[in-house]
Amino acid sequence: MFSITQLLKVSHHPPVSAFYAESPSAGVFYVGSLATISGIKCKYLVWPDVMSVENRGEATVVLARHDEHFTFTFPSAEACDILGSKPWLQLAGETTLVASTGASAVFTFSGKDWVDGELMAEDGSVVARLKGSWRGQVHIEEVESGVSKVLLDMTMWK
Secondary structure (H helix, E strand, O other): OOOEEEEEEEEOOOOEEEEEEEEOOOOEEEEEEEEEEEEEEEOOOOOEEEEEEEEEEEEEEEEHHHOEEEEEEOOEEEEEOOOOOOOEEEEEEEEEEEEOOOOEEEEEEEOOOEEEEEEEOOOOOEEEEEEEEOOOEEEEEEOOOOOEEEEEEOHHHO
């Protein structure tokens, strides 16, 4: 449980937020900022099909006991078929995660629930690839060995 949490609306136009949370007893700290830009994509000339929210900003999680930190960006979100009979939400765009060691991961969200990604070592070489449905299962495959396993299984949460 976080003992101190602060959320602050830095600006209303454009919407910008800042946040901070810490748990000194666990040695975990979280700080970030986020600005959003919204828009509408039309299927036909004036028929709105997708409402999008582009998230700009980043957050950092510090694990003090391990002397590590991880910085990541946020994916965008889209509300699709907003005037239809079965609207749905999806993530879109890229998210980058960078560890204090220099290792990194890039996740690309596309389609209704699809994610692809690459995990890179400190030297930039790709060590693993991941793909799958973030609402179902995401698999990770080690490049060198070709071994694949389930990284995330959301099927039990439905």
